[in-house]
Amino acid sequence: MQWSWIPQNWTIIWPYTLDNALLGLVPPLIGLLISVPVGIACVAKRWLYPPVLSLASAIYALPSLALFVVLIAYTGLGNLTVIIPLTLFSLCVLIPNVVDGLRSVSEPVRQAATAMGFTQLRRLVQVELPLAVPVIIAGLRVAVVSSISLASLGQLIGVSSFGYFFIDGLQRDFPTEIYVGLALTILLALICDLILVGSRALLTPWARGRRIAPSPLTPGPPPAVR
Amino acid sequence: MSFLTFAWDWLKSPQQWHGPDGIPTRVLQHLGYSGLSLLIAMLVAVPLGLLIGHYGRGGFVAVNVTNIWRAIPTLGLLILVVVLLGLGVLAWLIPLVVLAIPPILLNTYEGVVGVDPELKDAARGMGMTQWQVLWKVEVPVAVPLIMLGLRTSAIFVVATATIAAEIGVGGLGRYIIDGLAANSYGEVAGGAAVIVVLALLVQLLFTGLRRLVVPAGLRLQARSSR
Numbered sequence: 269m270q271w272s273w274i275p276q277n278w279t280i281i282w283p284y285t286l287d288n289a290l291l292g293l294v295p296p297l298i299g300l301l302i303s304v305p306v307g308i309a310c311v312a313k314r315w316l317y318p319p320v321l322s323l324a325s326a327i328y329a330l331p332s333l334a335l336f337v338v339l340i341a342y343t344g345l346g347n348l349t350v351i352i353p354l355t356l357f358s359l360c361v362l363i364p365n366v367v368d369g370l371r372s373v374s375e376p377v378r379q380a381a382t383a384m385g386f387t388q389l390r391r392l393v394q395v396e397l398p399l400a401v402p403v404i405i406a407g408l409r410v411a412v413v414s415s416i417s418l419a420s421l422g423q424l425i426g427v428s429s430f431g432y433f434f435i436d437g438l439q440r441d442f443p444t445e446i447y448v449g450l451a452l453t454i455l456l457a458l459i460c461d462l463i464l465v466g467s468r469a470l471l472t473p474w475a476r477g478r479r480i481a482p483s484p485l486t487p488g489p490p491p492a493v494r
Numbered sequence: 495m496s497f498l499t500f501a502w503d504w505l506k507s508p509q510q511w512h513g514p515d516g517i518p519t520r521v522l523q524h525l526g527y528s529g530l531s532l533l534i535a536m537l538v539a540v541p542l543g544l545l546i547g548h549y550g551r552g553g554f555v556a557v558n559v560t561n562i563w564r565a566i567p568t569l570g571l572l573i574l575v576v577v578l579l580g581l582g583v584l585a586w587l588i589p590l591v592v593l594a595i596p597p598i599l600l601n602t603y604e605g606v607v608g609v610d611p612e613l614k615d616a617a618r619g620m621g622m623t624q625w626q627v628l629w630k631v632e633v634p635v636a637v638p639l640i641m642l643g644l645r646t647s648a649i650f651v652v653a654t655a656t657i658a659a660e661i662g663v664g665g666l667g668r669y670i671i672d673g674l675a676a677n678s679y680g681e682v683a684g685g686a687a688v689i690v691v692l693a694l695l696v697q698l699l700f701t702g703l704r705r706l707v708v709p710a711g712l713r714l715q716a717r718s719s720r
Contacts, residue, residue, distance in 0.1 A: 329693040331653035334686035337670055341497045341679070413565045420567040424660065425674065434570045438661070443577050450570045457565030 270444045281448070288429040289456060291350050292416030296408055298351075299358030304404075306359075307366025308392065317367060328360040332418050336425050350422040350429075357418070358411040365407030369400025402475065405468040409461055416457045420449070497683050504684030515668070517688055523664040524692065527586055528651045534587070535594030535647060540640065543602025547636070548628050556603055560596040568593050568654050576661045586658040593654055594647040601643025605636025634709045641707060645700035652696045656689055666692065 274281070310317040335353035343349045373396045381391040423431025433449030436442075469476060504510065510517050546552050571589040579585065609632050617631045633640075659667030669685025 325697065326694060329649045329653065329697040331656045331686075331689050331693060333656050333667070333670055334653075334689045334693075337674075337682050337686040338497045341500070341683070409561060410564070413561060417565045417567045420569050421657065424569070424657075424671075430567065431569055434567070434573045435660075438573045438577060441577055443574065446570060446574045446577060450567065450574065453567045453570065454562065454565045458562055461561065 269447060273444045274448060281452070284428060284430055284432055285452060285456065287427075288416065288419050288453070291347065291354065291419035291422060291427070291429055292412065292456065293460065295351055295354035295415045296358045296362070296411040298355045299362050299411055300404075300408060302355075303359055303362035303366050304397075307363050307370060310363070310367050311370045320363060324360040324363055327356050330356075332357070332421055333424060336422070340425065345426050347422075347427060349425065350419065350427045354415045354418055358415060361411045361414070362404070362407045365403050366400065369403030370396055372403060373399045398472070401471045402468055405464055405471075409464050412460050412464065413457045416460065417453060420453060497686075500680045501683035501687040504680035505687065510684065520664060520666050520668060521688070521692060524652070524655055524666045524689075527590065527655045527658060527663075527665055528648070528696075531587060531590035531651050531655075532594055532644070532648055535591045535598055535651075536644065538591070539595045539598035539643075540602050543599045543640075543643075544606055544628060544633065544636075547603045547606025548624075548632060550607060553603060553607060557600065560600050563592075563596050566592060569657050569660065572657060572661055581662060585661055586655070586663055590651050590655060590658075594651050597646035597650065598640070598643040601639045601646070602636065605639030605643075606632045608639075609635045635712065638704065638708050638712065641700070641704040645697065645704065648696055648700055649693060652693050653689075 306320065310320055330353075332353050335356070336349055339349045339352055343352065377395065377399070378391065381395045386395065419429045420431035420434060422429045423435055430449045430453050433445045433452075437445035437449065505517075513519070546556050568589045571592060572586065575588050576585045606628075613631055613635065614627055617627045622630065655665050656667035656670060658665055659671040666685055666689045669681050669688070673679065673681030673683075673685060
């Protein structure tokens with residue numbers, strides 16, 4: 269380990285960090301924007317969920333490198349070629365969690381909201397979605413951490429990410445660079461994970477003090493464990 | 495100029511189906527890497543998950559550590575092991591095992607920890623020892639989740655074994671990595687298509703396997719609760 273390599277190469281470390289953060293964060297965010305309405309639709313129309321779930325688990329089985337390669341023919345060697353597959357993977361994690369989160373809202377709570385005169389839309393926005401937040405964030409944690417980690421594969425098709433340090437380190441037989449890439453990936457994931465845990469506490473003030481710490485997976489049928 | 499035409503043109507040429515670079519050989523190599531890694535990960539993660547779940551301690555730590563564990567980029571670990579230890583069995587085995595552990599561990603833990611306490615009380619009331627409670631009650635009830643964890647890990651491993659080609663071992667990733675290096679998109683597309691089919695088949699296999707090993711009592715319960 270050559271510690272001096274880090275300050276000397278700060279000017280390349282920082283841009284790769286930004287690129288990797290972009291590739292790691294944009295897909296889960298797009299995924300969230302898509303999976304909330306899709307999840308709501310799946311809860312409203314029960315028959316919709318089984319085919320959506322099957323499709324999602326089939327997509328999840330696809331190797332990211334293979335997907336990049338398929339997309340090269342259509343989107344070239346740009347960021348989009350990495351962002352699209354990672355968004356698809358995020359959807360596979362997020363949709364089941366949105367559905368499970370919405371379904372976990374207990375019937376008495378729903379009835380109480382209706383009895384107070386809430387319309388369906390208002391009940392959804394003000395009662396059901398907020399109560400589903402812990403489970404949705406649990407899914408988001410998995411999606412963000414996985415995307416940050418998978419983004420490094422983009423470098424195999426030339427899309428800039430922490431993968432640069434791995435491939436360059438291999439070519440130069442220089443472990444320091446590989447350590448730096450690994451440490452930065454885990455550090456970036458850890459920071460984003462902590463931000464998500466923090467935002468869960470902010471968004472669900474009623475849960476504070478109670479010791480509930482939903483795991484990054486949702487138990488219960490059908491379990492959406494990744 | 496689409497992905498499928500390129501893939502089809504490459505796949506239908508007979509030379510891809512024979513010899514040491516042929517698709518059958520590459521598929522067997524790929525399944526060999528994946529199978530061994532999954533087996534070792536299972537031998538580590540299932541007992542550990544059972545232990546943490548049975549005693550109910552360390553669950554919080556396990557859940558959060560495994561979440562960050564997912565951040566470890568497989569490409570980086572792969573390259574690090576090669577640079578440190580050289581090109582051997584360990585070079586692909588360590589990263590793939592590391593990748594496969596979190597889903598199995600988390601699902602086994604969640605499966606055991608989620609067993610109805612009344613069931614466990616009843617088992618103890620019947621005079622079962624700790625070992626019997628674990629083996630005759632907790633494990634059978636947790637089997638659906640354990641199988642789900644194995645399926646997820648199997649999918650991860652089969653998908654990711656592709657990247658092992660970057661360090662020069664065999665498997666289906668060879669086609670993508672060599673094709674990218676030689677600028678022959680046909681080979682890349684054909685390889686990607688084979689990997690996608692293999693990944694989907696593995697998923698199908700595990701879905702079937704799950705049906706087979708879930709105890710009859712649980713299946714009855716699932717049917718009646720629907």
